[in-house]
Amino acid sequence: MKFLARCAYAAFLCVIALPFAAAQAQTQPASQAPASSSTNGEKTVEEAYLQESLETMIIKEQAHSDSRDTKEIALQYARQAIDAGRKNNDIRDSLEYLALETTDIISRQAGLGQPTNNFPDIRAKACDYLGDFPSVSAKNALIKVVLGDNEPMVIAAAVRSLGKIGLNENNEVTQDIAFIVNRYNVLGPDNSLAFECLVAIQRLADKNGGLNDPTAIRAVMQIDAGNYITPVKTMAEQVLNSLRKYQVMNSSK
Secondary structure: OHHHHHHHHHHHHHHHHHHHHHHHHHHOOHHHOOOOOOOOOOOOHHHHHHHHHHHHHHHHHHHOOOOHHHHHHHHHHHHHHHHOOOOOHHHHHHHHHHHOEOOOEOOEEOOEEEEOOOOHHHHHHHHHHHOOOOOHHHHHHHHHHHHHOOOHHHHHHHHHHHHHHOOOHHHHHHHHHHHHHHHHHHHOOOHHHHHHHHHHHHHHHHHHOOOOOHHHHHHHHHHHHOOOOHHHHHHHHHHHHHHHHHHHHHHOO
């Protein structure tokens, strides 16, 4: 019921805001028309801002819904906004909320029993989209997912986006990736997760001119020597060779 009430409120705002904006544009003298107004059908700055504000409001309300299908729609709208260049902090916040469900945010029926917001595919997709927001906030949210989620597919998506973002101050990210490699070596090797860890380590090395984190190097070596399929072990050998070349190059400077 809360979600329906929020949606009704958002729709109500749309209904009352757009006619008001149109009326303002009609009654404003031409000499006072804003520089951003257009006579060829293009949106003014005010109209574009109103559209973006309503879009982010709807995405936020849908992300906070209890319904998996509604969360999926929120992700679809977020993807459309990202592809159209309408990225903003509000959309990022909604994606962080979805990525951290069951880690930081847990819903239960009457406060008891199993979580009612446990949707691994939603969390994984939100983690993937956060890779389009190269910021400390997105990086921190993804690290929380890596350390707190229990679904390999979600962790793999978070690791993939951490590599895409490329931030690794004080080797924070590579150390967390190495922790995950060690953890799943004990719990049971996961080929997909190991491969994403290798790709992320390679991307972080490329974005930072190499790596000086021994835990990351040991993690790659563990995969190379571990019980993984041949393509994963081959990738580990390639990453080790790449890290060695970076080390040689940096030491010769």
